[in-house]
Amino acid sequence: MSLFTFKGGIHPPYEKELAKGSPIQTAGLPKSLTIPLVQHIGAPCAPVVEAGDVVKKGQLLGKGESFVSAPVHASASGKVKRIEKSLHPLGQPVLSVVLEPDGNEETAYMTPMGGDPGTLDPEAVKARVKDAGIVGLGGATFPAHVKFSPPKDKPIDTFILNGCECEPYLTADHRTMLERTDDMLLGAKMIGRILNVRRIIVAVENNKKDAIETCKKSAHAEGVEFSVTATKYPQGGEKMLIKAVLGREVPSGGLPMDVGVVVSNVGTAVAVCEAVRDGKPLIERVLTVTGNAAKSPGNWLVKIGTPIGEVVEQAGGTTGTVGKLIIGGPMMGIAQSSFEVPVIKGTSGILLLREEAYMKEGYLPCIKCSFCVQVCPTRLLPSRLSVLAEAEAWEKMEEYGVNDCIECGSCAYVCPSKRPIVQLVKAAKIKVREIKKRENA
Ligand code: SF4
Ligand code: SF4
Structure with missing residues (x-):
């Protein structure tokens, strides 16, 4: 079997054995759900409920006025206790609906549209994806209806369903492909x-x-093609995947639609199926609880808004002291300081690591070994970018393609000086954006 791949990338320890054999279990109802009104890239939602309101499962809680936004819904029936700023996995506190579930699980889903794609009106399906609040479940959280609305001069000929799940430790997509094949x-x-x-x-x-x-047989029966890629990080990055599968190169500063392609995660496809066929909005997701400090690593279907501490408890708790708590995987995930943060639409995993599993010491100057250059999948010069960031040479960084960085962390992974290249690049991107905004104001 020939394997498709891309140039660059790394082979970190995958550690997927911990959870990949564990079937998806459904997490129980927590005492309280904290549902942020921002769980996507784009305009925040404004609440459409008030404290004291009684809501049904699937009922709209908040919506944004902008096209680039995604509504949020109640993941259980119950009473709205408060609307307040609460902890959010992305860092800053965010306005959230705090819901006390009543255990009735009475639903207020949308009207089912049917399950035969051939008879469905494409515009109505797209509107349903929007109303269901579906975002990219691979972690990017870009509103799906926006991704599915390319401009007329960018015709799309290929849709790639991304089941690579190249992040170490995570196995939620793997289990989804095995257990939800038909819906996917x-x-x-x-x-x-x-x-x-x-x-x-x-x-x-x-x-x-x-x-x-499992998937190959079903895919062929459905007229869907199948492509097996090499195991390499970050194979699941959209640009890497398009290059590997189709041989097309997304231009610098460009998007997959520039080469006629849209890529979505397997979980996103299941969410689309449920929204269209069953009328169910995006109110829960599959995630992996794993790491060497997780007592019983596994995969869980969790209601959006559940505190991650409750998920960890339901999954069997921890072994010893947790040195590091990460939402997502070890390469692109975000370290957390509290178990109180809620599961949001983009939460692909809860990674619990013992102290000895990660490096704590500081970093050293660049020794120009070029290891980072060899692994960068977007062919940037990470060493140069990190030095320019330290010198606050923001405009120069733009010339060096900082905006093409996909923040995969491959460069930092191989750097013998342990330089925090991704953090430096992320901060620089924000600065570059601010400068652009000022220039265009
Ligand atoms: S510079 Fe960006 S894209 Fe290149 S390896 Fe580092 S994080 Fe990945
Ligand atoms: S891997 Fe680290 S030390 Fe080597 S060139 Fe890149 S930034 Fe410098």
Whole structure:
């Protein structure tokens, strides 16, 4: 079998054995849900409920006026206790709806539209994706209806369903492909209908043999193509995946639609299927609880708004002292200081690491070994970018393509000086954006 891949990248310890054999379990109802009104890239939502309101599961809680936004819904029936700023996994406190579940689980879903992609109106399906608050579940949280609305001069011919899950430790997508195969493929066909594509391709890394076996047969029966890629980080990055599967190069500063492609995560396709066929908004997601400090690593279907501490408890708790708590994977995830932060739409994993599992010492000057240059999948000069960031040479960084950095962390992973290249680049991107904004004001 020939394997598709890209230039650069790394082979970190994958540690997927911890959780990949664990079937998806459904987490119980917590005592309280904290549902942030920002869980996506784009304009925040404004609340449409008030403290004291009684809501049903799936009822709208907040919506944004802008096209680039995604509404949020109640993940359980119950009473709105408060609307207040609360902890958020991305850092800054965010206005959130605090809900006390009543255990009735009475639903207020949208009207089911049917499950035959061939008979569905593409515009109505896209509107449903928007109303259901679906965002990219791979972690990017870009509103899906926006991604599915390319301008007329950017025709899309191929939709790639991304099942690579190249982040170490995480196995939620792997289990989704195994256990929700039919819904995933149905969702992919619905997305294909919106985009009017000729080809739908499921792409999976070759370290998921059982998922490949299961999905391949069903995919072929549905007229969906299948592509097995090499296991390499960050194979699941959109630009890397398009290069590996189709041989097309997304231009610097460009997007997949510039080469006629849209890429979505497998969980997103399941969410689309449920929204269209069943009328269910995005109110829960599959995530992995894992790491060497997790007592019983596994995969869980969790209601949005559940405190991560409750998920960890339900998953069996921890072993010893947790030295590091990360939302997402070790490469692109975000370290947390509290178990109180809620699960949001973009939470792909809860990673619990013992203290000895990560480095704590500081970093050293660049020794110009070029290891980072060799692994950068977007062919940047990470060493140069990090030095320019330290010198606050923001404009120069733009010339060196800082905005093409996908923040994969491969450079920092191989750096013998342990330089925090990604943090420096992330901060620089914000500065570059601010400068641009000022210039265009
Ligand atoms: S510079 Fe950016 S894209 Fe390149 S390896 Fe580092 S984090 Fe990844
Ligand atoms: S890997 Fe680290 S030390 Fe080596 S060139 Fe890159 S930034 Fe410098």
